[in-house]
Amino acid sequence: MQRRLSLRQVERLSREYPEKVSNSYLAYCETGRLLPSLDKLITLSKVLGVPLQQFIERVELDRGAVAPIELGPDSTWREMRAAAITEAEAGRLAAAYACFAHAAEMIGPARAAAGDAAARAEVEGARADLKMDMAIVLKRMSRHYTARDLLEEILSDTGNIALDAARMDRALILLAEVLREMGRLPIAAMMGREAMLRAARLGDVVKEAHAACLLGNALFDMGNVTEATPLYEKAVRAFKTQHDAASLCVNMGNLANCYVRLGRFLEGIRMLHEAEALARSSGFNRQVADILGYLGQAYGLQGNLERAEKHFFQSNRIARDAAYHDIVFSNTWYLRELAMKAGRTAEAADLLRSLRYVRARVDNGTPEVKAFDEMTRAADEAALLSDDGGVPS
Numbered sequence: 001m002q003r004r005l006s007l008r009q010v011e012r013l014s015r016e017y018p019e020k021v022s023n024s025y026l027a028y029c030e031t032g033r034l035l036p037s038l039d040k041l042i043t044l045s046k047v048l049g050v051p052l053q054q055f056i057e058r059v060e061l062d063r064g065a066v067a068p069i070e071l072g073p074d075s076t077w078r079e080m081r082a083a084a085i086t087e088a089e090a091g092r093l094a095a096a097y098a099c100f101a102h103a104a105e106m107i108g109p110a111r112a113a114a115g116d117a118a119a120r121a122e123v124e125g126a127r128a129d130l131k132m133d134m135a136i137v138l139k140r141m142s143r144h145y146t147a148r149d150l151l152e153e154i155l156s157d158t159g160n161i162a163l164d165a166a167r168m169d170r171a172l173i174l175l176a177e178v179l180r181e182m183g184r185l186p187i188a189a190m191m192g193r194e195a196m197l198r199a200a201r202l203g204d205v206v207k208e209a210h211a212a213c214l215l216g217n218a219l220f221d222m223g224n225v226t227e228a229t230p231l232y233e234k235a236v237r238a239f240k241t242q243h244d245a246a247s248l249c250v251n252m253g254n255l256a257n258c259y260v261r262l263g264r265f266l267e268g269i270r271m272l273h274e275a276e277a278l279a280r281s282s283g284f285n286r287q288v289a290d291i292l293g294y295l296g297q298a299y300g301l302q303g304n305l306e307r308a309e310k311h312f313f314q315s316n317r318i319a320r321d322a323a324y325h326d327i328v329f330s331n332t333w334y335l336r337e338l339a340m341k342a343g344r345t346a347e348a349a350d351l352l353r354s355l356r357y358v359r360a361r362v363d364n365g366t367p368e369v370k371a372f373d374e375m376t377r378a379a380d381e382a383a384l385l386s387d388d389g390g391v392p393s
Helices: 007-014 023-030 038-048 052-063 077-089 093-113 117-140 144-156 165-181 185-202 205-221 225-242 245-261 265-282 285-302 305-321 325-341 345-359 367-387
Strands: none
Touching: 007 023, 007 038, 052 144, 077 093, 077 117, 093 117, 117 144, 117 165, 144 165, 165 185, 165 205, 185 205, 205 225, 205 245, 225 245, 245 265, 245 285, 265 285, 285 305, 285 325, 305 325, 325 345, 325 367, 345 367
């Protein structure tokens, strides 16, 4: 994908396209003095063979960039990483990314000063861990192309003496999760299955549980709920044994969704309420919002529309305050469906306008987003046919 062209070569190749890109324009962009326009990004994506969305992610990341937290001149990279984790847990993802990136820069002098092989391995390992931390934050920000590139960079660094089996497995599982959110489900499933088998051979119960969750997610997204269910059950058992509350909340929600899709409503709804209580007591704000949305879906499928709406609204209150745009979008999509079922057309129209507003803030990975895009595409095509004098089918 990387063509390794000079700025002048890019300028020359861009002349084949309507929007040319000059050498000086590129130089300004490289030094951060200029953000490229959409038309020029389209030309660059064609010249360099890079997806347009990848460029857009970088521009959005630069526009939303913030300075890392000031900890004082004597601060260490470990203290900066701790600050980054605090920011990430609070949902301040741009600040978390800046702090993780700065911590990685701070390791540079430590790397140079490391004398023996063991010290160098420790420093290199810390750099790899920080890059994976950055990838996790990018994934949460829906910057999937950038996260993928960062993880592939880690895995392709064959000279990294600290990229042991544990770090390689962690990077591979993270990469598979990113690919799954990008819609590359068969590849994600293949990587998840391989990671699970590898962890089982090594006797690593925790890693096997994470890989089972990843594989279950890919299979669930592909509509294979029956095969996903025992994978989530395996993960839930493992995380209960390990007292990993965060992973347990997520997998209880996943497993409950499987039970609901299989018509086992009482089991699914009971488990969702248990997961909500655990998430609240542990202070996992995003998981609470997620699980309330899952409860809305479960009650909706069960036919209890009043309870469904109640839980969607509760989830949206939390998600809006924390800017969890993907959760707001999904909840609003289902609220619109409920309004349409109840014949409340004015309310459904208002919710559709809300969906159009929130759509610009979410990536195109979830089933609700894909359904919305398909619906709006069909509506736009019908409108074009009507404008041209045709009859919409």
